[in-house]
Amino acid sequence: MLCGAWNLSAQCTDINYTDKTGWTAASSHDIHSSPKNAVDENESNNWSSVAIQVPDMWISVNMQESKKFNQIILEANHGSDWPAGYALYVSNDGINWGSPVATGGGATTTTINFVTQNAQYFKVMTTVGKDNYWVIAEAYVNYIAPIANPAPATDLKATSFNSKTNYMEWTASATGGASYVIERSINPSSDFEVLGTVSGTSYTDNTAVKDITYFYRVIAVLDCDFESAPTAAVEITTGACSDFTYDDKKAWKAKASYSHPTVPSYTANTHYMVDGNINTNWESTDHEQKIGDWIAVDMGSVYKFNQIVIFAFKDPTDDFPGQYNLYVSNNNSDWDNAGSSWGDPLVTERNGVNGDVVDIPMQSARYIKIQLTVDKGNWLKIAEINVGIVATGDCPGDDPCISVPTGNTVTADEETICEGETATITLDASLTDVTYALYIDDVKVNGSEKDGNGGELVWSAGETGIYSIVATGDGVTYCDDADVTLDNTVEITVIPTGTGDCQSVGISNISSEQIIVGYFDTLGRQLSKEPASGVYIIKYDNGTIKKVVK
Ligand SMILES: [Ca+2]
Ligand SMILES: [Ca+2]
Numbered sequence: 209m210l211c212g213a214w215n216l217s218a219q220c221t222d223i224n225y226t227d228k229t230g231w232t233a234a235s236s237h238d239i240h241s242s243p244k245n246a247v248d249e250n251e252s253n254n255w256s257s258v259a260i261q262v263p264d265m266w267i268s269v270n271m272q273e274s275k276k277f278n279q280i281i282l283e284a285n286h287g288s289d290w291p292a293g294y295a296l297y298v299s300n301d302g303i304n305w306g307s308p309v310a311t312g313g314g315a316t317t318t319t320i321n322f323v324t325q326n327a328q329y330f331k332v333m334t335t336v337g338k339d340n341y342w343v344i345a346e347a348y349v350n351y352i353a354p355i356a357n358p359a360p361a362t363d364l365k366a367t368s369f370n371s372k373t374n375y376m377e378w379t380a381s382a383t384g385g386a387s388y389v390i391e392r393s394i395n396p397s398s399d400f401e402v403l404g405t406v407s408g409t410s411y412t413d414n415t416a417v418k419d420i421t422y423f424y425r426v427i428a429v430l431d432c433d434f435e436s437a438p439t440a441a442v443e444i445t446t447g448a449c450s451d452f453t454y455d456d457k458k459a460w461k462a463k464a465s466y467s468h469p470t471v472p473s474y475t476a477n478t479h480y481m482v483d484g485n486i487n488t489n490w491e492s493t494d495h496e497q498k499i500g501d502w503i504a505v506d507m508g509s510v511y512k513f514n515q516i517v518i519f520a521f522k523d524p525t526d527d528f529p530g531q532y533n534l535y536v537s538n539n540n541s542d543w544d545n546a547g548s549s550w551g552d553p554l555v556t557e558r559n560g561v562n563g564d565v566v567d568i569p570m571q572s573a574r575y576i577k578i579q580l581t582v583d584k585g586n587w588l589k590i591a592e593i594n595v596g597i598v599a600t601g602d603c604p605g606d607d608p609c610i611s612v613p614t615g616n617t618v619t620a621d622e623e624t625i626c627e628g629e630t631a632t633i634t635l636d637a638s639l640t641d642v643t644y645a646l647y648i649d650d651v652k653v654n655g656s657e658k659d660g661n662g663g664e665l666v667w668s669a670g671e672t673g674i675y676s677i678v679a680t681g682d683g684v685t686y687c688d689d690a691d692v693t694l695d696n697t698v699e700i701t702v703i704p705t706g707t708g709d710c711q712s713v714g715i716s717n718i719s720s721e722q723i724i725v726g727y728f729d730t731l732g733r734q735l736s737k738e739p740a741s742g743v744y745i746i747k748y749d750n751g752t753i754k755k756v757v758k
Contacts, residue, residue, distance in 0.1 A: 220353045220354075220431070220432040221353050222350065222351060222352055222353050223276070223277075223350065223351040224348070224349075224350050225271070225275060225277070225348075225349040225350065226249065227249075228247045228248065228249050228271075230272045231244075231247045231269060231270065231271055231272060232244065232269070232270045232272075233246055233247055233255070233267060233268065233269045233270070234267070234268050234270075235255065235257075235265075235266060235267040235268070236257075236264070236265050236266045236267075237257040237258060237259050237265055237342075238255065238257075238258075241254065241255050241256045241258065242255060243255045243267050243268075243269075245344075245345075246267060246269070246344040246345075246346060246347045247269050247346070247347055248346075249346070250346065251283060251285055251345045251346045252345070253345070254284075254285065254286060254343050254344060254345040254346075255267060255343070255344050256286075256289070256341050256342070256343045257341050257342040257343070258341060259341065260337070260338065260339055260340060260341060261291065261292060261334050261336070261337050261338040261339075261340060261341070261342050262334065262337045263333075263334055263335055263336060263337060263461075263477075263478065263479060264333060264334065265333065265334040265342060266331055266332065266333040266334070267331070267332055267344065268302070268329060268330065268331035268332075269329065269330055269331070269347065270302060270328065270329050271328055271329070271330075271349070272328065273328060274300060274326050274327060274328045275326070275327070275328070275349065275351075276324060276325070276326050276351050277324070277325060277327075277349050277350060277351045278321060278322055278323065278324040278325065278350075278351055278352060278385050278431075279319065279320065279321050279322075279348075279349075279350040279351070279352050279385075280296065280320045280330065280332075280347060280348065280349055280350075281317060281318065281319050281320070281347070281348040281350070282294075282314065282317070282318040282320070282332065282344050282347050283316075283317055283344070283345045283346045283347070283348070284314075284316050284317070284318070284343050284344060284345060285316070285343070285345035285346075286341075286343040286345065287340070288340050289340045289341045289342060289343035290314040290315055290316055290318060290340075290342070290343070291313075291314035291318065291332070291334050291338075291342050292313060292314060292334070292336045292337070292338035292340075293311070293312070293313050293314070293334060293335035293336035293479075294311065294312060294313075294314055294318065294320070294332050294333065294334060294335060295308035295310070295311045295332070295333045295335050296308055296309055296310040296311070296320055296322065296330065296331070296332055296333075297309065297330065297331045297332075297333065298325045298327035298329065298330050298331075299327060299328070299329040299330075299331070300327050300328050300329070301328075301329075302328075302329045304661075305331060307458075307459045307508060308333075308458070308459065309322045309323065309325060309407065310322040311335065311458060321352070321384035321385045322384075322385055322407075323385055323386070323387045323407040324351065324385065324431055330349070332347075335479055336477055336479060337477055352385070353431065353432060354385075354430035354431055354432055354434045356434065357430075357434045357435060357436055358381045358382075358383035358386040358428040358429070358430050358434060358435070358436045359381045359382040359383045359428065359436060360381060360427075360428055360436035360437050360438070360439060361378045361379060361380065361381050361386075361388060361409070361426045361427075361428050361436070361439050362378065362379045362439065363378055363379040364376060364377075364378040364424065364425065364426055364439040364440070364442050365377050365378070365442065366424050366442045366443075366444040367444070367452055368416070368444050368445065368446050368447060371418035371419075371446060371447040372414065372415070372416050372417065372418060372446065373412060373413065373414050373416060373446075374412075374413045374416045374422065374424070374444050374446055375410070375411075375412050375413070375452070376390065376410060376411045376412075376413070376424055376426070376442075377409060377410045377455060377456060378409055378410075378426050378439065379409065380409050381428035381436060383428065383430070383436075385430065386428040386429060386430055386436075387405055387406065387407045387428075387429055387430075388405065388406055388407075388408075388409070388411075388426050388427065388428055388429070389402055389404075389405050389426070389427045389429055389435075390402070390403045390404055390405070390406070390411045390413075390424065390425075390426055391403065391424065391425050391426070391427065391438070392413065392422050392423070392424050393422070393423050393441070394420065394421065394422060394423070395423065396423050396441055396443070397423075397441065400423075400425065400438075400441075403415075405429070408456065408458070409456065410455075410456045411426075416446040417446060418446055418447040419445065419446065419447050420445065420446050421443060421444070421445045421446075422443070422444055422445075422446065423441040423442065423443055424441060424442055424444065425438040425439050425440070425441040425442070426438065426439045427439075451596065451597065451598050452596050452597040453594050453595070453596035454507075454511060454513070454594070454595055454596060455484065457482050457483065457484050457507075459507070459508030459509070460479075460482040460505060460506065460507050460508055461478070461479055461482065461505075461506050461508075462478040462479060462481040462482050462490070462503060462504065462505045462506070462593070463478050463503070463504055463546060464478050464490060464492070464501075464502070464503045464504075465500070465501050465502045465503070465546075465547055466492045466495050466501055466588075468492075468493045468494060468495070477490050478490045478503070480590075480591075481503065481505065481590045481591075481592065481593050482505055482592070482593055483592075484592070485592070486519060486591050486592050487591070488591065489520075489521040489589050489590060489591040489592075490503075490589070490590050491521065491527070491587055491588065491589040491590075492587045492588040492589075493587065494587075495587060495588075496583070496584065496585055496586060496587060497529070497530055497580050497582075497583060497584040497585075497586060497587070497588050498580065498583055499580055499581060499582060499583055500547075500579065500580065501579070501580045501588065502546060502547060502577055502578060502579040502580070503577070503578050503588075503590060504543065504546040504575060504576065504577040504578075505575065505576045505577075505593055506543055506574065506575055507574055507575070507576075507595070508574070509574060509639075510538060510572055510573065510574050510639065510642070511572070511573065511574065511595060512570065512571065512572050512597065513568075513570070513571055513573075513595040513596055513597055514567065514568055514569060514570045514571065514597055514598055515565065515566065515567050515568065515595065515596050515597070515598045516534065516566045516568065516576065516593065516594070516595050517563065517564065517565050517566070517592075517593070517594045517595075517596075518560070518563075518564040518566070518578065518590065518593055519562065519563055519564075519590070519591040519592045519593070519594075520560075520562045520563075520588075520589050520590060520591060521589035521590075521591045522562075522591070525562050526562070526586055527586045527587050527588060527589035528560045528561060528562045528564065528588075528589075529560035529564075529578060529580055529584075529588060530559070530560055530580065530582050530583075530584030530586070531557055531558065531559050531560065531580065531581045531582040531584075532557075532558055532560060532578050532579055532580050532581055533553035533555065533556055533557065533558075533578075533579050533581055534553055534554050534555035534558065534566060534568075534576070534577070534578055535550040535551070535553050535554060535576070535577040535578075535579070536550075536554055536571050536573035536575065536576055536577075537550050537551070537573060537574070537575040537576075537577070538572075538573055538574050538575065538616070538639060539575070539616070539637050540637055540639070540662050540663075541637055542575055542577075543575050546577055550575075550577055553579075554568055554569075554571075555568065557581050567598065570597075574639065576593070576595070616635060616636060616637060616677070617635075617636050618633060618634070618635055618636075618675065618676065618677050618697060618698050619633070619634050619636070619698060620632065620633050620634075620669065620675070620698045620700060621634070622700075623698065623699060623700055623701065624700075624701050624703060624709065625670070625700065625701075625702055625703070626702070626703055626705060626709070626710035627702055627703065627704050627705045627710065628670075628705070629670070629702075630668040630669060630670040631668070631669045631670075631700050632666055632667070632668060632669075633646065633666065633667045633668070633669050633675055633677075633698060633700075634664055634665070634666050635664065635665045635666075635677050636664060637662075637663065637664065638658075638660030638661055638662060638663065638664070638665050639660045639662070639679075642660045642679045643657050643658070643659055643660065643679070644657070644658050644659075644660060644665055644677050644678070644679050645657045645658075645677070645678055646667045646669075646675060646676075646677060647675065647676045647677070647678055648669075648671065648673040648674070648675055649673045649674055650674075650676070652678070653667075660679075665677075669700045670702065671700070671702055672700060672701050672702045673699070673700060674697050674698075674699050675697060675698050675699070675700060676697040676698075
């Protein structure tokens with residue numbers, strides 16, 4: 209549908225944000241030049257990294273208010289000092305950035321088109337290394353209104369990898385900035401219902417029913433109600449239990465314990481381990497394999513998998529890990545401290561081969577680490593790490609719930625409290641794509657839901673019971689499992705006032721200077737003198753006065 213004259217609102221008109229008054233900027237590298245130079249309405253000055261490009265350099269901009277935009281142009285204007293590879297993020301608080309809204313390779317003028325965003329902040333981060341500085345003379349923020357229907361998505365494929373989950377992937381519309389509406393029907397050509405809208409090129413339908421045949425189709429959409437023809441509908445029967453490999457790895461990243469001290473553009477390219485291309489690789493240039501060396505992968509969110517495949521580079525063929533331990537984790541602090549312990553390995557002292565197919569129990573995890581356990585007279589070259597689901601025996605994923613993310617612990621600052629007091633329950637780490645709720649004796653506490661923030665979460669507890677934290681995310685319910693429950697619960701006991709360790713005692717015999725408290729603990733020690741009368745609550749711990757509260 210075209211934008212008619214009757215609704216030619218701002219939504220359907222180009223906007224160039226040329227007035228950057230008040231905009232501020234920050235960057236990871238700005239020793240000699242201000243990041244504000246990238247957004248000062250002046251192409252004759254610039255911000256420079258003043259260091260050759262390595263992954264995860266960044267510059268962020270605060271536009272002071274939320275703006276609608278779908279295009280950013282980075283004008284380098286400085287030789288070859290443009291970004292070799294970038295990821296663009298947006299945010300409304302400058303703290304939570306989520307997944308990239310666009311990734312790609314740069315040029316002297318880097319034009320980044322993406323699905324329309326409403327955000328106050330944007331951040332550009334390098335994804336690869338390059339033997340040049342990174343320079344931005346000026347960054348331009350625009351909203352480009354669509355003028356025609358987008359080209360359709362193509363090559364839609366559907367896979368069912370368990371009895372309630374169907375997964376779809378497709379090739380993006382040739383029109384930049386499109387998002388995608390996913391529709392489902394039980395008829396091949398009618399009665400389609402909208403399941404959701406995404407900006408990426410994959411979708412997981414967690415609401416399918418076992419043994420039902422569905423038809424899925426995808427429609428590319430732009431602002432102003434422009435939309436493509438639907439793709440041809442594809443047919444899938446839920447519960448097919450096909451083997452399955454996660455192909456969309458745009459949000460994945462990797463890191464390694466070793467990087468070459470002087471050739472960063474060559475050895476810092478850890479992303480080549482997870483870029484979906486078997487012909488690109490990271491390697492430990494000039495460094496033979498040593499016990500303790502490691503590589504780690506962050507898949508960006510929790511994935512379910514029971515197989516990991518590790519490909520070394522094809523030439524020479526023996527630069528695969530000699531022997532290693534394999535770990536998985538959901539703990540952000542593990543990722544931050546990849547060199548230290550991740551708890552017990554899932555697989556111990558495995559002898560590597562090129563194209564190492566590692567079958568493991570079904571996992572729900574975000575992070576993977578491979579750590580060498582022997583020295584080997586070869587460099588380490590990793591071309592690609594894949595994870596997936598292999599249908600062996602029982603249909604994987606038939607369980608209505610999946611394991612609680614591992615590695616979390618729940619603690620209480622006090623396990624015994626007096627009536628009217630509260631204890632603090634702490635979950636040691638949280639995932640940003642998961643919601644957590646507090647349960648007492650397996651009953652959810654109303655209103656206790658908290659969104660994961662990557663760090664600690666805390667709740668108050670004021671009643672007796674066994675407290676646990678249950679996580680939910682992406683429409684999936686995580687369930688308790690025996691091992692996790694042990695680490696994941698804490699028991700709180702509330703003692704009524706006037707009983708047990710919460711006894712109150714009267715105080716008498718008040719004289720001008722001295723108060724005698726007529727109470728002694730079980731060891732015969734007199735309570736400390738108090739300066740006024742009143743009711744005192746004495747708390748005990750194994751017969752010893754712990755504290756006295758008026
Ligand atoms: Ca400038
Ligand atoms: Ca690769």
